[in-house]
Amino acid sequence: MTHFTHLNEKGEAQMVDVTEKAHTFRVATASGCIKMQPETLKMIIEGKHKKGDVLTTARIAGIQAAKKTSDLIPMCHPLMLTSVKVEITLDELQNQINIQATCKLSGQTGVEMEALTAVSVACLTIYDMCKAVDKSMVIAAIQLEEKSGGRSGEWRRE
Template sequence: MSEVKGDTLTHIDAEGHARMVDVSEKAVTTREARAEAYITMLPETLAMIVDGTHKKGDVFAVARIAGIQAAKRCSDIIPLCHPLMLSSVKVELVPELDSNQVRIETICRLSGQTGVEMEALTAASAAALTLYDMCKAVDKGMVIHTVRLLEKKGGKSGHWKV
């Protein structure tokens, strides 16, 4: 979605064409974003992941790497995102046995001229998709849900939290 400044969309030029926002005049500040995603699955599937008995190996390790890689490549996936020099990407995968799901939380951080919300969201999404991919042979009914931004810090707009 385009950012709105006053009554103008910043990702749309005067002729209505899409464009990448010019951030060259923005101050370099420390910026951070947290996002989450969930994937619900059969209890047997979650147990296999937690117990480490999945035939594909350490599912959480692969999903964590996928999330980190996705954050780093966000501008290749989301057309108008700036390529960013991330200083930190964290991907936490927490099994929630009582609800047969995995909670994925990501944190992206940098010192730069634009935010890292899309990188955090992309990391959470890719980690969830990787869990699905690695487990689909045993559980095709998994559901990825509640992908959302939890918090952002830094920049002119300051601190925002759910």
């Protein structure tokens, strides 16, 4: 079993030293969804929510969250992201909104946490904006879909 890189030899938390790592192009994509009542999804689709444009607000929140990941996750390095894309699709058959985020940079550490954070906060924003009409919403399946770059190379969910 490999050791945890965020722990030193005494078992204390530490930020991984990436000083000597090479700069490489890195990309990560994550996804997740928020399930809701059909009436809630219909209200969002028709733009009838009293709080405004739910989907645009969620997209912006996801982008902002990716940029703030190191402020939220204690051992994450602050990164100079070169691209954050948050895609939102509506699934009326499953009564859910699907979120996918892709983050890119050229740097010394990966962007998986930024993509996962973007998806999480986009889903949380939808929940926050719609909780007054649907407290039964469920945020689900937040996961890394693929990543590339760095020493560990490429990985893709099967």
